[in-house]
Amino acid sequence: MTQATVRPPDARAVAVRAGLSRGLTETRHSLTSAGDIIWYLLMPVIFAAVLLMMQGSTVPGTDFALGAMVLPSLIGMSIAFGGLSGPASVLAIEREDGTLLRAKATPNGMLGYLIGKIVNIALTTFVSLVVLIIPAWTVRDELRAGEPRAWLILVAIFVLGLVATVPVGAALGSLLTKTSQTGLVFMGSMLLIAPSGIFYPITALPEWLQWVGQAFPFYWLGLGARSALLPAEMVTAEIGDSWRTVEMVGALGAWAIAGMVLAPILLRRMARRESGSSVAERRERFMNRGY
Template identity: 45%
Template sequence: MTTTTATAGPSANAVREGVRRGVRELHQMVTNRQDLAGNLIWLFGMLAPLYFLRDNELPHSTMPVAGFILPSVMSMCLAFNGMFSLAQQLVVERQDGTLLRLKALPHGMLGYLIGKMTSVAATVLLACAIVTLTGICMLKGVSPADAGLWATLAWMLPLGLLAVLPAGAVLGSLVESPRNIGLIMIPLFGLASVSGIFYPASRLPEWVQHVAEVFPLYWIGLGARSALLPDGYAAVEIGASWRHWETAGVLGCWAVAGLLLAPAVLRRMARRESGSAMVSRRERALRNPV
């Protein structure tokens, strides 16, 4: 019993310190004009089509084009900004020596991961709230009185974040230089193209549908559409259903696997970090400027 308590104590302290670190980073982002602008500009760019297409309707339907785009914007916001933002921050802070300093602290990498997940999750949830409120203000088909909308978002958004944030940490640990961070976007956009974000996945070949269903992006998009689109639009989905239980199951599996794998991957990466390795990376960057 004593051993278990002693083991759990430092881990619990690392989690608490990680949450505090995440809250501090979030406060710094919100109070820094440059950081805040950088996080909002891309969001306004994604929301611009909603405004310009708010009066256009889909052929043979009363659904506004913007209403159909709204779930795609939310899915991209959650999956891409959550995964890519965490990966990008990890790569940058590995380069500047932050991870090397944390390596010396007990459970330092666990606290770091919790802190990054806290700050990035809060930022993404804020962006998703802006997307939803924008849809409510601009689109007739999205009502603030729809209890199903809020109930679905209440479980889908946190579970979706838990599914993609650890994956972002794993991807970030595989990239050594900030110049190569863009390589992460290539498979992400490829995955988005078959996940029903831009086009109904049910119209794709069956084997492509099965590939898409393995990854969380498809299920995040399906969950967003189930919250923001009328029930009748489930007919164009795979299986002609919103499949909430399957969505929760797949996202839950990704969340559990990621939360188990990401700390181990970060610890392994931290063991390879040293002052000489950091200096070597900087010298290579100076010899090969962008």
């Protein structure tokens, strides 16, 4: 009789499972940390308060609720904001405290690390969106929130938005050399919100600003969320009187491809530069601040 050969488990499959487990564990810990909860929920709570204060206000020239007009845009903006700033901030912090170096030292550790971060960012962004969607109950009669099709589109926007932004956020994070620079990503994201038609119809902006807004994911994710939740007649406030679904998928797909090409290159370069001495040097700088 011949003895059956037992094949060892594939190392990459093991890393993927470890990454999924790590992402779930990190999310669970984050949702029990007061500091993390405040960070995840701060912006959604502020936006929710603004939407609640908009009760009774209408879009000028119409009887459509102003809060109902703004809410879908905020959903799209939150997806883009979480996907871009989340990975950038986490990579900068964990590069500085040595977490990234420990992942690098483990076989396929970087693969597991990145999968864990993707899972963590997706789940925490989803929690933030749930908080943001709560005020939708006050304007439910204005939105198509009762239609299954609307929720299917929102799920697709959520997935496509993360695919388009998380790799770019990781690429940006790999370029940061210290945690204090994470504010640059935050401020850059906030500046891009203005021309993206989030709080005001983009068609009311100067044409050159419209082109600036259309160059970034904030506009396209806001447009996608509006196409899911707003009634059909509100399309007149959009460019070309159209939801431009094909263009939206194309633009977000282009961002996704760019991020997936650049992120692995930049992350590998960052990982090669990591060493015990560089982590110790950063830790010493941190300890000496203020002295």
